[in-house]
Amino acid sequence: xxSSFKIRFAKYKDxxxxxxxxxxxxxxxxxxxxxxxxxDFQYRYEDxxxxxxxxxxxxRIVGVLGYMQYDPKKNEQDIAxxxxxxxxxxxxxxxxxxxxxxxxxxxxxxxxFCVGINKKTIGVYKFxxxxxxxxxxxxxxxxxxxxxxxxxxxxxxxxxxCGNYWNFKKTKSVELSLEKLIKLTGYKEKKPHKSKSYxxxxxxxxxxxxxxxxxxxEKNFYLGLVVSREVxxxxxxxxxxxxxxxxxxxxxRIVNEFVSTLNKSYYEYIDVYASNLDMNLLTxxxxxxxxxxxxxxxxxxxxxxxxxxxxxxxxxxxxxxxxLFKGDGDQDNPRIMREGIVND
Amino acid sequence: MSVSTxxxxxxxxxxxxxxTVSLETTSSDIDQWDSVATVNIIVALExxxxxxxxxxxxxxxxxxxxxxxxxxxxxx
Numbered sequence: 001x002x003s004s005f006k007i008r009f010a011k012y013k014d015x016x017x018x019x020x021x022x023x024x025x026x027x028x029x030x031x032x033x034x035x036x037x038x039x040d041f042q043y044r045y046e047d048x049x050x051x052x053x054x055x056x057x058x059x060r061i062v063g064v065l066g067y068m069q070y071d072p073k074k075n076e077q078d079i080a081x082x083x084x085x086x087x088x089x090x091x092x093x094x095x096x097x098x099x100x101x102x103x104x105x106x107x108x109x110x111x112x113f114c115v116g117i118n119k120k121t122i123g124v125y126k127f128x129x130x131x132x133x134x135x136x137x138x139x140x141x142x143x144x145x146x147x148x149x150x151x152x153x154x155x156x157x158x159x160x161x162c163g164n165y166w167n168f169k170k171t172k173s174v175e176l177s178l179e180k181l182i183k184l185t186g187y188k189e190k191k192p193h194k195s196k197s198y199x200x201x202x203x204x205x206x207x208x209x210x211x212x213x214x215x216x217x218e219k220n221f222y223l224g225l226v227v228s229r230e231v232x233x234x235x236x237x238x239x240x241x242x243x244x245x246x247x248x249x250x251x252x253r254i255v256n257e258f259v260s261t262l263n264k265s266y267y268e269y270i271d272v273y274a275s276n277l278d279m280n281l282l283t284x285x286x287x288x289x290x291x292x293x294x295x296x297x298x299x300x301x302x303x304x305x306x307x308x309x310x311x312x313x314x315x316x317x318x319x320x321x322x323x324l325f326k327g328d329g330d331q332d333n334p335r336i337m338r339e340g341i342v343n344d
Numbered sequence: 345m346s347v348s349t350x351x352x353x354x355x356x357x358x359x360x361x362x363x364t365v366s367l368e369t370t371s372s373d374i375d376q377w378d379s380v381a382t383v384n385i386i387v388a389l390e391x392x393x394x395x396x397x398x399x400x401x402x403x404x405x406x407x408x409x410x411x412x413x414x415x416x417x418x419x420x
Contacts, residue, residue, distance in 0.1 A: 088378040089371060094403055096379050101399070123384035127397075 005062065005092055007102045010051035014061075015039065018051055021061045026085050031334050041207050042082075042330065045072060052099045054086065062087045065099040068329060069107075071195035078192030079107065080329035081114040084121075097124065111191060113316035115324050116331045125315040135312040135324065137290040138282050139271040139298045140259040149236035150268050152297040152307070160286045163218075166257040168226065171213040174204045180215075180222050186247025187224060191322055199245065203227050203327070208334050211242065214261065216254050223250050226258055227327060230267075233305050239265075241272035243327035251323050252278035256285040271298050273312050273326040303336070350412055353388045357381055367409040389415055 010018060015036075023033030031038050043050045043066055054063030063086035071077040081103075086096040104112065115135065117125065122132050141148075141157045171177040178196045181187055194202070203211040209229055216223040224246025228239050241258065244251045255272055262270055271290070283289050290298045290309055300310035312331065314324055326332050347367070354365040358376045371377040386402050389395070389411065395418040405411055 086379055090379070092403070093371065093379050093382045093405070094399060097383065097399060118380075120384070121380050123387040124380055127383050127387050127390075 003092055003098075004057055005090070005095055006055045006059075007098060008053055008055070009106070010049040010053050010064075012044065012047055012049055014051070014053065015049060017061050018049065018053070018064055021064055021085075022083065025087060026083065027336075029336050031336060032083065037207055038334070041201075041205075042066075042068070042333070045069065052103050054095050054099055062090060063095050063099055065096075065103060066330070067103060067112075068198075070192055070198050073195075075108040076110040077108070079103070079109045079112045080192070081112060082330040084114075097128065100128065111316060111318040111322075113192060113314060113318065113322075113324060113328070115312060115314045115326065115328045117313045117315055119311070119313055122313065122315075130315040130317050131319065132313065132315045133275055134291065135273040135275050135314060135326065136277060136279065137271065137273050137298065137300075137309065137312075138255070138277070138287040139269045139290050139296070140262065140286045141269045141288070142262050142265065142267055144264070145266075145268050147236075148268050150231075150233045150238050150299060150307075152295075153269070154288055154296050158286055158288070160259045160263070162257055162260040162286070165219040166260065167217040167220075168214040168258060168261050169217070171215050171225070174200065174213050177213060177215050177225060181224055181245055184222070184224065184247065186249070187245065190248060191318055191320070192324070192328065194245065203243070209332070214258070216246065216258075218253075223247070223254060226254065228270075229332070231302050233299075233302060236268050237266055239267045239270045240326070241270060241274075242332050243325045244274075244323070248276070248323050252281045256282055256287065259286040269298065273300075275314060275324045276321040277323070303334075347412055349392065350389065350415065351408065353392060354385060354408060354411075357384050357388060365408060367407065367412065369408050370406050385411065393419060395419060 019033050019039060022030055050067050052065040053061055056062050065084045066082035068080045069077055125132050141153045143157050178199055182196050212228050214226040216226060226241060227243040228241050231238050231240055244254055246254055259270055288296055290296055297307055297309055299307050316322060351365050355362055358374050358381055360374060386397055393415055401414055405414060
């Protein structure tokens with residue numbers, strides 16, 4: 001059956017039309033519909049935009065699929081999908097699926113995934129044969145903070161137990177630290193694998209968010225990097241682990257030991273959203289499981305602030321369990337612009 | 345295969361009152377019936393009847409009757 005819609009990759013000259021589409025059909029004040037710098041930061045790659053477009057016979061955009069290539073110079077790269085929207089009630093009921101299929105058929109990759117999928121769309125990914133799941137949310141609460149303004153902590157906070165041989169050092173040079181990271185055999189084999197240039201762009205050169213990098217050492221042996229971001233509500237602050245760049249088998253231990261940085265800090269808590277962490281290690285260790293908790297609340301939305309637990313769903317085409325973090329894809333980004341102020 | 349089961353699946357996924365969906369209903373009759381709902385209905389039908397559709401199968405379906413016929417073809 002011939003389709004009355006054309007599907008193609010976006011060119012940079014499509015930028016204005018895509019931004020208008022996002023404002024008209026996704027969210028009126030979405031930062032990607034207003035902020036050209038942020039739009040370029042997120043989607044520009046050389047002379048192209050990382051979007052697949054569906055157009056009608058008048059060349060009007062009727063659907064978009066944004067994506068981020070983790071290592072575009074490699075054939076075996078991993079790709080994060082992002083904004084995905086098709087105008088409702090078109091004569092082609094599966095145009096959205098065709099956008100994903102077009103990307104799969106026309107770009108070299110080994111896996112695709114998306115963190116932050118709408119729960120309603122889980123059936124779509126199942127239909128396509130992808131694995132779906134929910135990131136687990138963990139938090140470790142600072143015993144020294146008596147008043148909590150951001151979270152609702154457990155009635156009894158844990159006393160942290162940390163190993164003697166662990167050391168977390170704030171990086172003096174992200175570039176040099178990434179040089180060490182990409183030489184680690186375990187990191188080379190990691191799936192999904194972020195290239196050095198992707199990490200620099202995504203975290204070190206983010207136009208609005210400030211990320212902190214801690215180098216991780218166990219017995220002076222370099223294991224990787226923890227990427228974190230401070231959030232604030234009223235006069236309280238918390239630290240969020242956004243990504244852990246290390247061999248998968250070390251990640252749960254790194255997350256558990258990272259609470260040592262909380263001691264003597266002003267943070268209420270440290271939290272992390274991730275898939276495939278060792279729940280047993282973390283909950284018997286320094287963390288509480290927040291997902292599905294009735295007692296503890298650790299928010300994900302800060303602008304506007306909402307004191308409630310939020311589930312983050314994902315899909316992956318990779319058939320083995322993989323560690324995905326909130327920092328994967330477009331999840332940890334500002335969303336709304338109000339009167340020139342950017343909010344997350 | 346029961347037509348009433350299929351209609352129940354539609355009403356459940358589209359979150360509409362019982363009796364809203366008939367064999368003649370199309371996506372333009374119900375606001376909630378978008379492309380995502382179409383695929384969710386397909387996945388629910390696959391699970392209910394133990395069948396597997398292909399993408400081309402669902403490109404032509406418009407009415408609830410079309411879905412019923414699709415299920416009948418795959419059940420044979």
